[in-house]
Amino acid sequence: MEDPISDNIHNGDIEWQPLALTLVEYPKGDWIGKFFAFISLSPFGIGAGFIALILFRRDLHTIAFFCGVLLNEALNILLKHSFCEARPLARGHLYNEYGMPSSHAQFVWFFSIYVLYFVVIRLHHINNNSIISALWRVIIVGGCMTLALLVCIGRVYLHYHTTYQVFIGSLVGCLFATIWFIIVHRIFTPLFPQLVSLKFCEMLMIRDTTLIPNVLWFEYTTSRQEARTRGRKLAALKPTQ
Template identity: 80%
Template sequence: MGETVLSGNEHFYNNGEIEWQPLALTLVEYPKGDWIGKIFALISLAPFGIGAGFVTLILFRRDLHTIAFFFGTLLNELLNIILKHLICEPRPLARGHLYNEYGMPSSHAQNIWFFSFYVLYFFVIRLHHINNNSIISALWRVIIVGGCFMLAVLVSIGRVYLHYHTVSQVVVGGIVGFVFATTWFIVVHRILTPLFPQLVSLKVCEILMIRDTTLIPNVLWFEYTKSRQEARARGRKMASLKTTQ
């Protein structure tokens, strides 16, 4: 049978001569029996869910702006790692199994606030030209943007509640995320977006079926109407083939 060995705050599992250690990247601890802490622990996994969503969108939609957005999140994470090792401020509670012992600034706060502000800029600036100004459309925008900011607030509170970060570490993380989201959106909107038509014409982009949907006002509605038209056309074609047989 394997034997559990505790070394400081680290947890190792011996199985013969092999030492097993938990993956600290997704490991979140909370006080036993504290249901509020458990909820915050679950909410703190939101950045990983966002990352999985990005990968899914890129694989199935292959839109250049989505790829640029995801690349910005990677740069934001790299910036956080650099800042942590420059500032070298410890976390409020030492946890030996964490992959990074430094806490300034909070990576969770920086990532979630970067995502929220970028979504805000996308809806306010990038999608301002959508002709559908119905109440339902406006309501969906408010729900999506408001939900992102609510999630950002909960993640930030949870990191302090679970003693992974101090208030100042979370606040600085949020500020850095806001500043970098603003900077990266300007870079994408002003510099990269005009280059998208040339990029999608490259052979490698054609092979990977990467596309640019910048000039399409409402991509969801466009794809919905086009798929309906194609399905009806194919249905009529199949019906005509059956009648001729």
């Protein structure tokens, strides 16, 4: 039986379509462009981080945050097919999607603004290390904002989007992050205690850390105390010489 795909390959008739999702072009020999090309891949790293957090922490707020990211991407696709505005630079068959609004800008600003709300509202616990805690909050928020600005500059520098397309994407991301955080904080969060008590959530070990003022500090002190307790038990079990 003849294989039509193999015949097309041998005859040179098949047309190969690259997966443009992770393909970023930059001018050859332009180190600034290469830097911005690497920065453009940051949304994929953030997405991988979300999956890792959900698998290992299984916290409802993290899951809700990730659901917001997915809804934000769906909103971007809807807006792109509503505006139908082309990219500033044609790249042949590599990129056949629209450029308005910028999905990268919308993603990073949704992520950054949501993190800002989370740090300001959720991580408000005051302890003896208040200066260090405040410094970490500044570093986290500042790092997210810096990343968002670099991604936006890179999308314009590499001619994937116009300045206006990046601006609209950033604006939509900020607005949707605000709306989604309010929904999660006001509507979903009060339901989390009931959700974690469900048998399905218990089987998946899904937890709710909403009532813990500073989740990072709590997990740090708890794990440190548990490690010390287990260390003393192991030392007590060792036979004396």
